[in-house]
Amino acid sequence: MQRQPAINFVMLVAAAVAFGAFFPVNRIAAEAGWPPVAFAFFQTFVSGAALAVYDGLRGHKLVPTLRHVWAYLVIGSLGMALPAGILTKAAGHVPTALLTLVLSLSPILTLLFAILVKLERFRIRAVLAVFLGMAGVVLIASPWSHAMSESASGWFLFALLAPVMFAFANISAGLLQPPNTTSITMAAGILAGGGLVALPVALAVDPSMLPPAATPGAVWSLAAALLINPIVTALFIEIVRRAGPTFFSLFNYLALGAGVLWSIAIFGELPSAVFWVALAIMLAGVYTAIGGQRAAAEPAAAGSRSDRA
Secondary structure, eight states: OOOSHHHHHHHHHHHHHHHHTHHHHHHHHHHTTOOHHHHHHHHHHHHHHHHHHHHHHTTOOSOOSHHHHHHHHHHHIIIIIHHHHHHHHHHTTSOHHHHGGGGGHHHHHHHHHHHHTTSSOOOHHHHHHHHHHHHHHHHHHSGGGOSSOHHHHHHHHHHTHHHHHHHHHHHHHHHHOOSSOOHHHHHHHHHHHHHHHHHHHHHHHOTTOSOSSOOHHHHHHHHHHHHHHHHHHHHHHHHHHHHOHHHHTTHHHHHHHHHHHHHHHHHOOOOOHHHHHHHHHHHHHHHHHHHHHHHHHHHHHHHHHHHHO
16 A cells, blocks of 8 residues: 555645645635635635546546435535634634644544544543643633633634544545545545535525625635645545555644644744643644554554465
8 A cells, every 4th residue: 555655755745735824824814804614615616616627527427426425525514614614714813823733633533533433442542642632722722821812712712623523524534435436536526515515504604705805815815725625635535545544644743834834934923832832732642643543553454464475
């Protein structure tokens, strides 16, 4: 499965750098007045439709079975559209660097949910990972830490819905992803499916569906999101197909770092000492969760190799 490891790593870094850019893009969109769920709809559905047209020209069908449609809707809504709306809404209230910390909870919650649905066996590592993740959240969101204002703390806690959805999407991908589907086809379906789920929510929340004015920020934030979405989604599926989910778990470290660096480069945000302490604690939680999964995967891989021998 570990074919061409150098190419796999380059794709992983590219996916992480692109995904990290979502956080400043969401802030620009929020400041431009984009309705959050409408912004999520346009960036997912339009990019998914564009990928579908490209894939159709290559002779692939987007939705050949009911299983595909169900996977597109569930994974797309939980992994793309709804979290995008949540993060865009929170981006107007929480410093971008601090908001990137929510990424660290995704692998921790994925491990927890996998244990609950019996995809993973219980390990003490899971308890420690959850404890470290929650400790980082408390450190950032607590008023006594002075990491952000009291109102921003509330929005930070609201943003934690995004990693919960990411975790559910990860579990759903493992359970629902149809076999023999190309990466481009799957990416197009996930994006379009997520957009279709977001549309009625967007209309219910803000029927205008558009920012108050077509400012440069409004236009360029959508253009950037339309570029980032298909790149990240297609790379995610292709990397997992080529190198497996254990290798892709490294994405969580790289994307978090990329998000922080993007916020520093674009907005000049220099996080406080509390941020770096919380980041270290939460990364320890990510390592604890991912390290346990990687350790569990290695004996299985070794057994598989010995069976083939």
